[in-house]
Amino acid sequence: MRSDDTGLLAREPGETSYLTEGTTLRSWLLSTDHKRIAILYAISITGFFFIGGAAATMIRLELFTPQGDFTTADEYNRLFTLHGVIMVWFFLVPSIPATLGNFLLPLMVGAKDVAFPRLNLMSWYLYIIAGIFTLTALLLGGVDTGWTFYTPLSTLYSNSYVLLAAFGIFVVGFSSIATGINFIATVHLLRTKGMTWMRLPLFAWAMYATSLVMVLATPVLAMAMLLICAERLFGLPIFDPRAGGDPVLFQHIFWFYSHPAVYIMILPAMGVVSEIIACEARRRVFGYQFMVYAMLVIAVIGFLVWGHHMFVAGQSPFASMIFSFLSFVIAVPSAIKVFNWTGTLYRGSIRFSAPMLYALGFVGLFTLGGLTGLFLASIPVDVHLSDTYFVVAHFHYIMVGGAVSAFFGGLHFWWPKITGRMYSESFARFAAITLFFGFNFTFFPQFILGYLGMPRRYHEYPPEFQVWNVMSSTGAVVLAIGYLMPLGYFAYSLLNGKRASDNPWEATGLEWTTNSPPPKHNFLEPPVVLTEPYAYHDWDEAPGGADETTQDEPA
Amino acid sequence: MLPEASTLAPAVDRIFWGLVGLSVVIMGVVGGLVLTFAIKYRRGTKAYRGPLPDIMSREVEIGWTVATLFVALFIFWWAAAAQLPHFLLPKKALEIHVVAKQWMWKVQHPEGVREIDALHVPVGVPVKLEMTSQDVIHSFGVPAFRIKQDVLPGRYTSTWFEAKEVGDYHLFCTEYCGTDHARMTGTITVMEPEAYARWLAEQPHGEDLAGEGAQLFTALGCSACHGAQARVPAPSLANLYGSQVVLADGSRVTADEDYLRESIERPEAKVTAGYPSTMPSYQGIASEEQVVALVAYIKSQDGKRSQAR
Ligand SMILES: [Cu+2]
Numbered sequence A: 001m002r003s004d005d006t007g008l009l010a011r012e013p014g015e016t017s018y019l020t021e022g023t024t025l026r027s028w029l030l031s032t033d034h035k036r037i038a039i040l041y042a043i044s045i046t047g048f049f050f051i052g053g054a055a056a057t058m059i060r061l062e063l064f065t066p067q068g069d070f071t072t073a074d075e076y077n078r079l080f081t082l083h084g085v086i087m088v089w090f091f092l093v094p095s096i097p098a099t100l101g102n103f104l105l106p107l108m109v110g111a112k113d114v115a116f117p118r119l120n121l122m123s124w125y126l127y128i129i130a131g132i133f134t135l136t137a138l139l140l141g142g143v144d145t146g147w148t149f150y151t152p153l154s155t156l157y158s159n160s161y162v163l164l165a166a167f168g169i170f171v172v173g174f175s176s177i178a179t180g181i182n183f184i185a186t187v188h189l190l191r192t193k194g195m196t197w198m199r200l201p202l203f204a205w206a207m208y209a210t211s212l213v214m215v216l217a218t219p220v221l222a223m224a225m226l227l228i229c230a231e232r233l234f235g236l237p238i239f240d241p242r243a244g245g246d247p248v249l250f251q252h253i254f255w256f257y258s259h260p261a262v263y264i265m266i267l268p269a270m271g272v273v274s275e276i277i278a279c280e281a282r283r284r285v286f287g288y289q290f291m292v293y294a295m296l297v298i299a300v301i302g303f304l305v306w307g308h309h310m311f312v313a314g315q316s317p318f319a320s321m322i323f324s325f326l327s328f329v330i331a332v333p334s335a336i337k338v339f340n341w342t343g344t345l346y347r348g349s350i351r352f353s354a355p356m357l358y359a360l361g362f363v364g365l366f367t368l369g370g371l372t373g374l375f376l377a378s379i380p381v382d383v384h385l386s387d388t389y390f391v392v393a394h395f396h397y398i399m400v401g402g403a404v405s406a407f408f409g410g411l412h413f414w415w416p417k418i419t420g421r422m423y424s425e426s427f428a429r430f431a432a433i434t435l436f437f438g439f440n441f442t443f444f445p446q447f448i449l450g451y452l453g454m455p456r457r458y459h460e461y462p463p464e465f466q467v468w469n470v471m472s473s474t475g476a477v478v479l480a481i482g483y484l485m486p487l488g489y490f491a492y493s494l495l496n497g498k499r500a501s502d503n504p505w506e507a508t509g510l511e512w513t514t515n516s517p518p519p520k521h522n523f524l525e526p527p528v529v530l531t532e533p534y535a536y537h538d539w540d541e542a543p544g545g546a547d548e549t550t551q552d553e554p555a
Numbered sequence B: 001m002l003p004e005a006s007t008l009a010p011a012v013d014r015i016f017w018g019l020v021g022l023s024v025v026i027m028g029v030v031g032g033l034v035l036t037f038a039i040k041y042r043r044g045t046k047a048y049r050g051p052l053p054d055i056m057s058r059e060v061e062i063g064w065t066v067a068t069l070f071v072a073l074f075i076f077w078w079a080a081a082a083q084l085p086h087f088l089l090p091k092k093a094l095e096i097h098v099v100a101k102q103w104m105w106k107v108q109h110p111e112g113v114r115e116i117d118a119l120h121v122p123v124g125v126p127v128k129l130e131m132t133s134q135d136v137i138h139s140f141g142v143p144a145f146r147i148k149q150d151v152l153p154g155r156y157t158s159t160w161f162e163a164k165e166v167g168d169y170h171l172f173c174t175e176y177c178g179t180d181h182a183r184m185t186g187t188i189t190v191m192e193p194e195a196y197a198r199w200l201a202e203q204p205h206g207e208d209l210a211g212e213g214a215q216l217f218t219a220l221g222c223s224a225c226h227g228a229q230a231r232v233p234a235p236s237l238a239n240l241y242g243s244q245v246v247l248a249d250g251s252r253v254t255a256d257e258d259y260l261r262e263s264i265e266r267p268e269a270k271v272t273a274g275y276p277s278t279m280p281s282y283q284g285i286a287s288e289e290q291v292v293a294l295v296a297y298i299k300s301q302d303g304k305r306s307q308a309r
């Protein structure tokens, strides 16, 4: 049904939703409604995503030729630092939790809001303040330490705006801690009647596991950043070897946060994908309990593998052995998840909607990203590959191919719920496919470059590496198109899209039982849960599967 | 393709390609299953969609968890076992000192020959690199040899290789070190032993490293305290290298290169038992290369051990 009104805020007479409760800027900026905060976050991270993306574009342009002709060395170093800092802390870490998580977690557990709504708003303000610090550092001339801030380069040698950026990162950490605390409390305290732990949707479990990691790991990042500031500002000799400090200590502190941070980025993605695959295959998630345990195990062991970033940093061989061992162990729960997603398709009734294409893309890219992680966990192979493009490709497969694909999938999946509008299904499918191929064109050649030995963070390189760099840069064009397309059809959907029904995908989950978009307090009356999650099966139905009326089918 | 130019390279490549094989198999199985299911169970086909048999799920889960764990542990063992021999530095090796600084590699051969951004080595001889940095962290990476080792300020790190094939290979700095990181590259030239000997002879010969250290030992005033005729209380440095030193706080350390270097740069950090802490710090007075030379000299004072040539 297409209503004749246009515009996001237009509505049927008498209809109210969280979007219509107050339309002034003030009503948004001071809102404690988790759904509005999610929107605030979504808009801000989109801004940062395109800033980080612009930096990536220039990086790929520079690497088109072996000479450093497009940028100078200093500019290039600032570009990749900017790209890393923005993408990691201002996009990837908050991406799914602060937007989809904020919006959906209370809905999924049947609550009116998160446990601490004002803390939630504060988290967004902290994020914005941190963003301002970091952007100021960028506008003044940038930072040239790499997102990893290795000492003593960052504390004693760099002449760039390290303090501002480090302080920005220090602050943004508190916004993730606030989100984490909120989610943990929400899941513990605000589950509605009948919502037992083993009835929680996997997305809610993912948010819970992620929050644990956020709350426990982020303070260590704060420490690392403060110590950098202390040594830079006051000359406190912590990492300076000439004064008895230890430069490698920084790497331990930094990776103690930054390895778990990978799971802050990937666990939410796993949650999103589980929801989409179950719904679009009309099947209960295969091995639901194992999926839950796998996430918790990943969250815990994730804290014990940081040393695999330091096999060549001069740590003792024994330490390297243990970190290598634990890194292989953590591969197991990740593999289990891949098998379970595959198993969920078995005997399903699969619909290839745009969210499903993103989710299947995620499974492929995440699997390859995970497998190449095994290369880097093997000490002798890592010695050869560390700090080469192999590493760059590996973590982009996990964090971009994985986490960002899942984020896009989730955005499409819950778009009707969030905005009350449908988007163009065919454009969305086309974008999903473009993104998948563009991603592989961009990053697969980098595995080869890495094996051949091309170091990362080089703006000039020996000519024999050019072929692969040209391929990668060309792929990046396709990838960029894949990222830009949703901007177009989502904008169109907001203005002109079909009105969405409450449950356009016929999904299970409490968020689909309320209006699209949901009313201010989510549910008109508190929902009660009577079944396990993913009750998609209707065994009485004839072979041939669920009803055929919902979506346009592939012929 | 990347040459396998060191004795280590084939072992690394074996594991690398083994992992590639494994990845292809797993991608094939997962991708194949996803595709098969996607086609067979796409919406609207007549495939059977009833409940799963009871044994699916729990037994299957446990099965593939155990299988994956087994595969993971096998690869761990395989890779770790291959690395073990490389952890042990060879006893008899050509010992070359490398000092990294923003943005160049300074190399010193034991005979005193120096090179910048280049390293000539003979084929078939184990070469041990003793490395330190003058400023930030760098990393000595040679893809053709499959070696890489971070080079740290204030500490020695080492790695070794035995070149197998004559030729020129890339040396890259593989730890980001500031502006000209990408230009901190060099060439490793592997030569036949005779050619290497000829090359060495043609180079302007400085004093050999230990000899240079001996001169510095007097020039910098060390001998005034540590020399045989000195009248101030200071320990003799003969036979110090490799021995156990008792410190003022009662603990013991082995006098390795790091200890010698620390004693020169920050003498107050580890004070030898029985001596006053009167030695001045040479931090900033002796350059990184001079410290390297002094350490080489102190090592050569060892009656039992002589520098590998
Ligand atoms: Cu890690």
Ligand SMILES: [Cu+2]
Pocket: B138, B139, B173, B174, B175, B176, B177, B178, B181, B182, B184
């Ligand atoms: Cu470097």
